[in-house]
Amino acid sequence: MSVKLNPKSIFLTFLFIIVLLVIANLVGVYARFYLHFPHIKSFIRLVDVDTEMNIPTLYSSFAMFVASSLLALVGYMHRVRKESSFPWFGLAFIFIFLSIDESSEFHEMLVGPVRETLHTSGVFYFAWVIPYGILAIVLGIAYFRFLLNLPRNMLGLYVLSGVVFLSGSLGLELLGGVIAQKSGTDSFIYAMSYTCEETLEMLGIALLIYTTSRYIVQVFPGTKLEFVESK
Template structure:
């Protein structure tokens, strides 16, 4: 990211130039580093057992299973970034009177809701409630995947026509991104639930599964962000945000 100081001085404007490829690579590298940190701290806790000052703190900070951790914050940030990009696209579509403008608005709100869910662990609380009500077990022990799968199916059906109006390259990248994310969020979560009922969560295999799950989710979101940025750049060469002086 660079700031065009000359434009700011001469015209009272602040120009931010964000190279799309660098941003995507930066997001991907960060996700990879967080996975490495999660695996190393988990290995130390469950396999090597090395004791040193701050060892437990590092484990807690980089534990992908913990909702209050750096990886959790990063996942929320990715979802918010995706929502922000979608909001910009939606604004452009509404301004041009595009027939699918509402779809873009709703999609931006969906990602915003996902970020809230990830931050406040709404799905976790829902899971406890459903598990207590219906005594789910095995692959459905984390019962939130049941309504989540239904919601995914409903959104998929509702957005079929929207999906097919997208350019082919964009369409298939969205499909791949969604598939990767859903596989991590629902399929891997179900396997974790099954493993949890048999062996519990305080062991290395479970933490490895969590690492795979969270990394797949992050990869899906990053691919989606990259796809939307590419789509946005095809719509407009630049995006300007104006904050008029009162």
């Protein structure tokens, strides 16, 4: 069996799932603050985008795995052509790490130690943004030339996906730190903040998947994913 990549269909599928997840989360936020039904907390935990080990977390981890797999596929195809492939495999590694991080809460484990060591507050209330932010800057510098060598239409899409993702994962996380410290993590305004944050993260990954799929179609025309039964 072979499957031909259709970037538009792939993106629309992920976008549809994101819309459903955001709507479910908003219903959960409304129920949390305005309804008092028995067992409502179980539903809220299941759909809350700020809670780990639930449906949104499973989706985000899966989406990052898909992004990593596509990036690795690009690296492999460039290697077959005897072209530069290391940057693509590097990106694949980054997103498989983020996929694991999403489900294991590794970045959350850094909050306490970093906060206590650096005595952070305000925008750095969620102190994990400091090491991850530094890492993002280093990677941005390291990949600057790589990005400039991409086809112009791909360059814009990759930059857009990165900006959208980082605006949520780091940008709104900084704002969320201020809100959390002033109003608490149980406040309605904080719930709206993390909803916007997680939505941008999911959109950024969906754009990355779309862009990488489109890159494969453009640079490696006729590419199909084939599944062959082993003998």
